[in-house]
Amino acid sequence: MYLRAQNVSKVYQEGLLFRRRRCVLRDVTVEIEEGHTLGLFGPSGSGKTTLARILAGLDHPSSGAVIFNGIDLREMRGHVFTEFRRSVQMVFQDPESSLNPIKTIGRSLREVLDLLRIPGDEQAGIIKEALEVVGLSEEVLCRFPRQLSGGQNQRIALARALLLNPRILILDEPTASLDVSVQAQILNLLKEIQRRRGIGYLYISHHPAVMRFVSNSVCELHNGMVTFRGPVEKWETGAEAGARSTST
Amino acid sequence: MSLLELRGLSVRFDTPAGSVRAASDVSLVLEEHDTLAIVGETGCGKSVIANAILRLLPENASVTGSVIYRGMDLLKMSEREISRIRGREIAIVFQNPSAALNPVHRILDQVSEPLLIHLGIPKRRAVHEAEGLLRALGLNGAGRLYPFQLSGGMNQRAMIACSSILRPKILMADEPTKGLDQSMVKNALELIESVRSESGASLIMITHDLDVALSSSDRIAVMYCGEIVEMGRTEDVLCNPDHPYTKALRESMPDRGFRPIPGNTPSMIDPPEGCRFHPRCPFKMKICSRERPSLNNSCGRYVRCWRCI
Numbered sequence: 001m002y003l004r005a006q007n008v009s010k011v012y013q014e015g016l017l018f019r020r021r022r023c024v025l026r027d028v029t030v031e032i033e034e035g036h037t038l039g040l041f042g043p044s045g046s047g048k049t050t051l052a053r054i055l056a057g058l059d060h061p062s063s064g065a066v067i068f069n070g071i072d073l074r075e076m077r078g079h080v081f082t083e084f085r086r087s088v089q090m091v092f093q094d095p096e097s098s099l100n101p102i103k104t105i106g107r108s109l110r111e112v113l114d115l116l117r118i119p120g121d122e123q124a125g126i127i128k129e130a131l132e133v134v135g136l137s138e139e140v141l142c143r144f145p146r147q148l149s150g151g152q153n154q155r156i157a158l159a160r161a162l163l164l165n166p167r168i169l170i171l172d173e174p175t176a177s178l179d180v181s182v183q184a185q186i187l188n189l190l191k192e193i194q195r196r197r198g199i200g201y202l203y204i205s206h207h208p209a210v211m212r213f214v215s216n217s218v219c220e221l222h223n224g225m226v227t228f229r230g231p232v233e234k235w236e237t238g239a240e241a242g243a244r245s246t247s248t
Numbered sequence: 249m250s251l252l253e254l255r256g257l258s259v260r261f262d263t264p265a266g267s268v269r270a271a272s273d274v275s276l277v278l279e280e281h282d283t284l285a286i287v288g289e290t291g292c293g294k295s296v297i298a299n300a301i302l303r304l305l306p307e308n309a310s311v312t313g314s315v316i317y318r319g320m321d322l323l324k325m326s327e328r329e330i331s332r333i334r335g336r337e338i339a340i341v342f343q344n345p346s347a348a349l350n351p352v353h354r355i356l357d358q359v360s361e362p363l364l365i366h367l368g369i370p371k372r373r374a375v376h377e378a379e380g381l382l383r384a385l386g387l388n389g390a391g392r393l394y395p396f397q398l399s400g401g402m403n404q405r406a407m408i409a410c411s412s413i414l415r416p417k418i419l420m421a422d423e424p425t426k427g428l429d430q431s432m433v434k435n436a437l438e439l440i441e442s443v444r445s446e447s448g449a450s451l452i453m454i455t456h457d458l459d460v461a462l463s464s465s466d467r468i469a470v471m472y473c474g475e476i477v478e479m480g481r482t483e484d485v486l487c488n489p490d491h492p493y494t495k496a497l498r499e500s501m502p503d504r505g506f507r508p509i510p511g512n513t514p515s516m517i518d519p520p521e522g523c524r525f526h527p528r529c530p531f532k533m534k535i536c537s538r539e540r541p542s543l544n545n546s547c548g549r550y551v552r553c554w555r556c557i
Binding site: 150152178181185213 | 289290291426427429430431456457458496497500501502503505506507508509512513
């Protein structure tokens with residue numbers, strides 16, 4: 001299975017009478033494969049998150065196409081689209097705001113299983129298993145997101161995405177708001193899950209060291225354009241890249 | 249006499265779930281022109297200490313111990329007296345500047361406001377002075393704008409301008425680099441350093457980023473679960489850590505290959521008996537789970553560990 005963005009461009013228009021056009025992505029082609037991690041690197045404002053949202057089907061490209069297993073996203077209907085939505089999951093940057101604050105963790109997780117029409121008596125077992133994968137105990141189920149730490153919430157967000165048994169996971173700076181020690185835990189956990197389940201990752205970060213640690217290949221974006229694409233071993237820019245683009 | 253001294257500062261929050269011991273028995277000294285970093289993971293009580301110094305904590309907090317600033321105990325002062333210290337003598341740069349600035353006032357008004365309130369100088373002179381400071385911080389022309397019209401980095405500069413315009417003796421920066429790009433982190437640190445050295449203030453840098461601590465401080469205090477576990481010269485502590493927690497924190501840094509600390513941070517309502525790090529410590533001994541170690545001093549290096557006694 002693969003997910004590909006083919007010559008994708010995205011233009012935002014501002015203003016009603018005097019239209020100002022802002023091009024955030026220009027002719028970008030990337031491909032995520034199962035079992036591999038593609039790192040998406042670039043300074044803030046370079047279009048990383050926009051590309052991720054387009055790949056996850058949350059936003060539409062102005063031109064170009066998103067292709068999942070040979071089928072264009074725009075042509076998907078009915079159960080094919082549902083299948084795509086299940087297979088491609090996204091984990092967001094801020095874990096606290098991606099969980100519903102007035103629902104307990106248990107409720108948030110069961111909701112996903114209800115959508116999958118899994119009977120109530122089987123749900124407890126599945127949830128227990130999902131929590132084990134991300135290294136949490138069952139006592140978190142009766143708590144609310146605000147009662148958990150950032151790292152624990154991010155694990156819950158990850159567990160929730162994994163419940164659907166996705167083949168591709170889009171991770172938008174999942175450790176940006178976490179401490180160094182918790183970041184290390186989450187990164188190792190992600191690698192372990194990938195080793196066991198063979199999920200493909202698109203990992204977004206502006207941290208070169210994180211990029212080198214998680215990815216097999218790297219795609220570097222600057223002002224919406226791809227400036228590097230290839231295996232991580234050949235990727236050199238890294239450290240200076242962030243500084244360069246903001247100073248100019 | 250030292251500029252600022254915390255003696256046995258403890259902060260407890262009473263919540264329906266129990267009392268949260270956010271900081272216990274924190275003692276440290278800040279000299280003039282000194283730069284001190286307080287590092288630790290989220291929820292270890294770093295920001296609580298900064299807010300306790302200026303008495304900005306919510307009402308359900310009970311604070312014990314003493315905070316001595318130039319011979320005066322800030323915790324025993326009346327509200328009127330402490331408000332003359334806040335901003336004028338000790339100022340704080342809050343984390344998340346976009347939320348800390350007032351959204352309905354222009355930047356220039358917010359930066360000049362401390363001059364009007366604390367020094368009572370005429371509005372025109374205050375505005376003129378504020379414009380000068382904004383120019384020096386590279387925000388020329390931004391004074392007429394509102395916070396939402398500026399980027400995160402620019403709001404950060406405006407926040408630093410608000411805190412430093414009265415030339416305080418102590419500047420506290422609470423996670424000033426959180427959520428910024430790597431290049432912007434460098435800018436923010438350079439800016440804080442230039443403001444500090446220009447006014448000769450002392451700095452308390454609160455951060456979870458060890459690189460930031462290394463490049464911005466002479467001394468460092470490492471906190472875990474509300475306690476200081478290690479304190480000393482920044483280079484000595486970070487390059488040659490003695491406490492197992494500091495060692496583990498170093499190992500989880502990117503340049504050491506992201507080796508995580510086993511286990512999770514304990515609950516602050518019911519922290520572990522004995523040494524608070526013992527459930528996660530690879531070097532634990534029998535005594536660690538029974539008795540709480542004290543902060544031992546050897547040649548200016550403080551370590552709270554049974555193995556270092």
